[in-house]
Structure formats: C-alpha cells, structure tokens
Amino acid sequence: MANLLLRNIEKTYGGSVNVLKDINLDIKTGELIVFVGPSGCGKSTLLRMIAGLEKITDGELQIDGVLVNDIPPSERGIAMVFQSYALYPHMTVRDNMAFALKLARKSPAEIDAAVTAAAEKLQLTEYLDRLPKALSGGQRQRVAIGRSIVRDPKVYLFDEPLSNLDAALRVATRIEIAELKEQMPDSTMIYVTHDQVEAMTLASRIVVLANKGIAQVGSPLELYERPENEFVAQFIGSPQMNLLPGEVIETGETTVVRLDGGGIARSGVPTRDGDKGLRVNVGVRPEDMVPTDGEALFEGDVNIVEALGEVTLLYFRPEAGGEAVIGKLGGIHADLKGQRLRMTADPSRVHIFADGQSLLYR
C-alpha cells in the first residue's frame, strides 16, 4: 500500500567502483515491478538498497513520500524474501513467522492471529511446529513469504525467490505468487529475477537493467513489441532477436532497408527524409520470420533443425560477412535441414535500430 520514488539513485563501492547510476523510477501502489537483467547488472544491489541492506551512495529513495535513505530496514515498512529463503534454522515455522512481531512487542493474541492467517493463506497450517530442515524447498519458500505477510508491509521485496527450486516447483510457486498478488491488490511488490519467463508472467511493469542503468521500463508486452534499444530487444524473447545490418534506402511511413546480406527489409517504423543512407540494424524475432517465395529479407541454408514439437527452431548457416540467423516456425518441420529458404516478416514486426537505439523512440 505504498508508492516508491527513486531519484538519481547511485551505488559506488569503495569510492571508485560504480555499479549503478542515475536510477529514476516511479513505482505506484499495487504494482508488481520486476527487475531483470544479466548477472552483475546490479538488480539485486538495487533491491537491497530499497530494503536498506545496502547504503545508497547518492540519490533519494522515498516510500510513501517519506525520504528513507537513512531509515533502518525494519522501519521502512518493507519485507524481503531471500533467494536462499534465509529461514532461522533453529526456530519452528511458527517462530520464524512470529519473530518480527515478537521483536515489535505485539501481544501474543495478535501474533497468533497473524501467523494463523498467513499459514492458512499459504497452506502451511499443518507444518507450523516443524523446523525448516523438515520442509521441502517449496514449503520453505512459502514460509519465507509467510514471514513477510505477517508483518503486513507496505512493500514486498523478492530477491530471486524461485531460483533455488527445481523446474516444476518453480512454475507452481510462480503461479502461487501470482495468486498471492491477486489476493493483495494493494500491496506493492518488487521482484528481482534473471528469468525472463518469470518477469513476463508476473510483472505489471518490467525494469530492464543493463550497463549500470535502466535500459527500459514498461509492461511485458511493451518490452516485447517495442523495445527501446538493441539490448532490451535481445534480452526479452527466446531465442533472441536477430539483428541484421543494412542501409536505409527508402524513408517514410514504411522504411525500406537494403541488408548487407543482400535481402530487402520493409519495416513499419517510420523514418524521415534525412535518414536515407543511414546505417542501421534491422531486428526480427525468430518467431516473426516466415518462409516466402517473393521478396526476402534473408536467404540461407538451414544448418541445424531443432524440432521441439510445438515449434521448430531453424539455425541458418552464417553467410560470409553475415550473422547467424535463427528462425522459429510453428509445428514440426524436421525435413527442412539442408534446404535453402527465403525468409521474410510482416513489416509491423520489423524493428530498426541505429546506434543501438530504436528509431521508434526518437
């Protein structure tokens, strides 16, 4: 039940090693914000700064309009779920959840009510008197979430909460977190992950972090359909977007690019007269590539075919001077190996980047 305001947040270690700078973010009440980025991009550091476990080197952090830079974690109204669960191993599930309330000198009746309610919500009632070591990974994670819920925080912080779970459990717990969010529509949540599926499925907005800063903020589909730069374009979506270098030959509502590989790309991204001759990268997602007999943006030999059942991935042999290109076709096409294919894409699905930035956003 709180909004967060990050203004020019900066983090420097040891006076010289800069890991984050100029982080500006406005998080509204009830949003589930996901920080994603490659490892080492500082997403966990940013979360820990919001939690108060790391000092904010420079900039302002406000929760509900209150500057909290120098306020200790427990008074910020946040609760955090750690990657390793961080349960207190010597306490029962009940005591783990009650610990914060006991420290806050709440009455036993109040504590009991809060713990019971949280346990019911997370189906932990029958495990309340067990020690963490007697629980499965998924149950431990639920206890960690329960420990947050009993405190009734303004902001929930999740630090890669699913990465220690196996694949099946990860999907199940992801759905549980999504349901939990539905039950608590007013709670603000910030969730750090390196898994883009988690990001795409859970987030109301995704913050992509790269190169010490924010690469783009937007809803999952915004990031997928209109990436601001090559980094986001390639980070979101799997396999990653193909980038083909070329030169703008026609401008206007529809831009035409002659690709270095010989093909012609038509894109719905509008360009100005002065853009003619501009060196650009044309971005096409593998799933947007379709075989054609007519004008192609790409022609190549299929080198490897990965038939996954629902889709088939086609890896084209890199042409001289060209990039390795990947295509993704629906259904099973195991017979395409070794064939020469001409591929094109719907102009509305073709992105254009100059100097790494999308021409949509200038």
Added chain:
Amino acid sequence: MHPALQGLITIIVGVGGCVGYYYLSNQFLDKVLFPARGANAGRNINRANMIRPWLFLAPALFALGLYLAYPVVETLRLSLTDRDAGGAFVGGANYAQMFAEPKFWEAMRNNMLWLIIVPAMSTAFGLLAAQLTDRLAWGNIAKSLIFMPMAISFVGAAVIWKLVYDTRPIEQDQIGILNAILLSLGAEEPRTWLTIPFWNNFFLMAVLIWIQTGFAMVILSAALRGIPEETVEAAIVDGANPFQIFFRIKIPQIAGTIVVVWTTITIVVLKVFDIVFAMTNGQWETQVLANYMYDKLFRANDWGVGSAAAMIIMLLVTPILVWNVYNARKEMK
C-alpha cells in the same frame, strides 16, 4: 654424543621406521602372503584387502592398548590394593580413606569451581573475541595475539603468571605487575596473591582461561563465519537490533559448536595439574584432583589412594568425553 645429533638420529630412525613398517609389511602382504597371481589370484587379492586395514592400524592399536587401555585396568587393580599390606586386595579401603580426607574434598570443591568457571569464561571470552574481531581490519592480528598463549605449555604459562602475581618485600621494587599497580595506586603493603585462600583459586584459573580463550575463539570464529549471511539480513529486516541478532540468531545457530568447545575445555579442566603444581602445589587451599593424585602417588608413594583418585577423575571425565564426541560428530554431519 651431541644432544642435537641424538635428536636428529631419533627422528630419522622413528620416521624411517614408520615408513619402513608400512612399506615392507604391505609388500610382504601383497608379494609373499597373498600374491596376486597363480591359481588363487582373485581370492588372494580379496584376502589381502581384508587384512590391510588391520595391518596399517596395528601400530596405533598397539600403542593405544599399551598406553591407554592397559593403564585403566591396572589403575583400577592398584586402587583396590594396599601398599602397606604388600599389595594385598583391600576392596574399597583406599576409597574410604580418601573420602575421609579433607584435602580430597578440598580438591573436589576446587575442581568443581574450575569446572564451572574456566569453561564458561573461556567460551564467553572466546565468543566475544570471535564476534568483535570478525569485521575488524586488524582482526586477524588481534586473533593471532589472543591465540598465541595456546602455543605456550601450561608450565610455561604458570611461570609467566607467577611473575604477574610476584610479591617482593615492601622496600624492594615490585616485579609483579599486579603488586606494582596496587602500590602505585597508593596501597601500603604488597599482597601475596597466591596465598589468599579461596580467591587464589581464581588467580590460578586466570592462567587456564588465558590459554583456552584462544582455542575457543578460533573454533567459534569459524562457526560464526559459517552462519548464512542472509539469516542475519532477514533478522535486520525483521527489526532485530545487534544484540538480538547475536543472542537470538547467531548463538542458537552455533549452539552445537559452543557445546563442543565447552566440553573440550571442561575435559582439559578436569585434568588440570601443571598450573597448580607449578604455582602453588596445592597449598593455601588450591588443591585439585590431578595434583592430589600426584601427591599421593609420587610424593607419598601411596599407589592405592593415588590410583583411587585417578579413577575418580576418569569417572568424571568419561561422561563429558562421550557427550563431547557425540556433539562433535553431529557438528561434522
């Protein structure tokens, strides 16, 4: 022969003998007794592998048997015989005599005092030192200094502390730092610390605490570092202050190690002998069981009562030892 040369030869013969034993006995097993060839090669290999562990364990088993197991049995036998009666069996007479001696009960009382105070103080100081030095830049230097007394023998430490407690006549300069401080603060007379009954026990205990704190610190420091950092951070987020984190999150997580350290020091304390022997020799009401045993055995030549005292010490140590080993094994899992 020069003693250094003698030492060197001893080392060469000893180490060479060990290496020779393992190498030659292994060769004998594989080449002569059960050679891995001929009609029964497979059977021979299996038999050799069954015998090999015992072959390698044999020297240790022999030494332990001779120097540990046999003395227990022999001490028990001696404690039931009497010197004056020419080694005749006298049943519990030695025990009865010992229990009737006030000096024995003094030793018992002092031992209990040592037992309560030394392990508690050593563990507490060790824990404190471990926690306080953990985050310091010069923590490792501090740790080395605190650990250093571990390298000093008990007798050496006793001599050092005897100098601390030293007393000179008032007209001379005091070389004992305690008296020097006392006089500089305006006291009239130097004190003879080690002759003040009851309190002198604590002056002796200080020596062992000084030695054992380093041991406790090293083990507990490793245990503290093994605590997952995230549980501490979770406690910070939950609103715990540094004291609550230390006592309610950290200490419970290293409770097993604390027990191991505590019991290990307890066993050392029960055996304490050198410090008392070198500093007061049990005078002025500082007697302890091990020194009492030594007095009886080697001064009074009364092997009956001396052995009885030894049995009492063993009875006291055994349960703690069992618990110690049990906890140490649990920690290693």
